[in-house]
Amino acid sequence: MYGNDFGAPEEASGGGLLGEVEAAEAALREAAARQRRGAPASDDDLAGFFAEVVEADQKIEPRDWMPEAYRKTLIRQIAQHAHSEIIGMQPEGNWISRAPSLKRKAILLAKVQDEAGHGLYLYAAAETLGISRDELVDLLLNGRQKYSSIFNYPTLTWADVGAIGWLVDGAAIVNQVPLCRCSYGPYARAMIRICKEESFHQRQGYEILHTLSHGTPEQKAMAQDALDRWWYPSLAMFGPPDGESTHSTQSMAWKIKRFSNDELRQRFVDMCVQQAEILGLTIPDPDLRWNDERQAYDFTQPDYDELMRVISGDGPCNRQRMAHRRQAHADGAWVREAATAYAAKRAAENKEKVAA
Numbered sequence: 001m002y003g004n005d006f007g008a009p010e011e012a013s014g015g016g017l018l019g020e021v022e023a024a025e026a027a028l029r030e031a032a033a034r035q036r037r038g039a040p041a042s043d044d045d046l047a048g049f050f051a052e053v054v055e056a057d058q059k060i061e062p063r064d065w066m067p068e069a070y071r072k073t074l075i076r077q078i079a080q081h082a083h084s085e086i087i088g089m090q091p092e093g094n095w096i097s098r099a100p101s102l103k104r105k106a107i108l109l110a111k112v113q114d115e116a117g118h119g120l121y122l123y124a125a126a127e128t129l130g131i132s133r134d135e136l137v138d139l140l141l142n143g144r145q146k147y148s149s150i151f152n153y154p155t156l157t158w159a160d161v162g163a164i165g166w167l168v169d170g171a172a173i174v175n176q177v178p179l180c181r182c183s184y185g186p187y188a189r190a191m192i193r194i195c196k197e198e199s200f201h202q203r204q205g206y207e208i209l210h211t212l213s214h215g216t217p218e219q220k221a222m223a224q225d226a227l228d229r230w231w232y233p234s235l236a237m238f239g240p241p242d243g244e245s246t247h248s249t250q251s252m253a254w255k256i257k258r259f260s261n262d263e264l265r266q267r268f269v270d271m272c273v274q275q276a277e278i279l280g281l282t283i284p285d286p287d288l289r290w291n292d293e294r295q296a297y298d299f300t301q302p303d304y305d306e307l308m309r310v311i312s313g314d315g316p317c318n319r320q321r322m323a324h325r326r327q328a329h330a331d332g333a334w335v336r337e338a339a340t341a342y343a344a345k346r347a348a349e350n351k352e353k354v355a356a
């Protein structure tokens with residue numbers, strides 16, 4: 001699945017990042033096997049114990065004491081991530097019924113279902129921090145928690161499905177690979193599984209664009225148009241520039257975050273340039289060029305004012321996405337009621353069995 005069928009170097013097709021996920025998984029196992037200091041010596045030692053575990057690159061688990069701000073930061077970040085997975089099903093779901101072939105339809109269906117699964121892993125990880133899934137869903141539906149701004153852009157053509165896979169899932173992987181080493185165990189473990197699936201998503205998008213860009217002139221133009229529209233919103237996915245990022249320093253100290261927004265954005269640009277060359281498409285940035293001194297590409301920053309507008313609710317599709325989510329939640333009420341009734345019935349039956 002991760003083999004090389006585009007004549008693309010390993011790194012260009014996302015293989016290098018997958019290697020990092022595997023390394024993080026191995027590190028997680030090693031950390032679990034290493035002798036960990038048993039428990040805090042006393043209640044006065046809770047903060048010291050927490051700091052020691054983080055410092056030793058071992059994992060904080062749900063039963064451990066943690067600073068309240070650490071818990072809150074994780075809930076906010078994991079919830080925003082979970083909401084993004086669920087809302088992110090909409091732009092691509094828009095194309096399931098119009099996929100150009102049975103094969104494309106089957107692949108896209110599987111991909112969109114994966115995103116639902118990612119949402120579930122992440123809601124479950126957030127629940128270990130003492131908040132319920134119902135509360136999290138309410139916070140999304142009443143607008144008090146956010147999802148990624150990228151999903152407020154429309155998918156106008158089939159090529160957009162390719163651009164989302166390549167760029168949006170690609171940016172997500174660059175962001176998320178370091179989270180596989182996050183200090184909070186349940187989040188790190190969820191991210192390892194998610195990143196492996198995101199790698200497939202990125203490849204399926206890349207393959208769609210590769211097919212289009214090597215097809216008819218109209219197909220190639222459609223692929224270029226999708227790249228033109230998705231490039232800057234994808235760069236904006238890494239968040240505001242470091243100077244304006246409010247949560248970064250503390251998150252780095254807690255080893256929730258490992259790299260700054262600008263470092264990750266640079267890494268993404270450097271990765272995409274070579275991939276775009278193989279596609280035969282042009283990244284819509286006249287100032288994109290290799291900087292020998294920095295050993296990285298210089299590039300034009302995305303429009304951060306636009307990012308702020310979209311985050312605050314004024315993107316092209318914000319209202320549509322939330323209306324759709326609210327409707328889907330209301331339509332699913334009977335399923336939740338039926339599941340609750342069934343669980344209650346089973347619990348009563350078990351109680352009777354135990355009593356008998």
Ligand SMILES: [Fe+2]
Pocket residue numbers: 085114115118194198
């Ligand atoms: Fe995902």
Ligand SMILES: [Fe+2]
Pocket residue numbers: 115169197198201
């Ligand atoms: Fe994905």
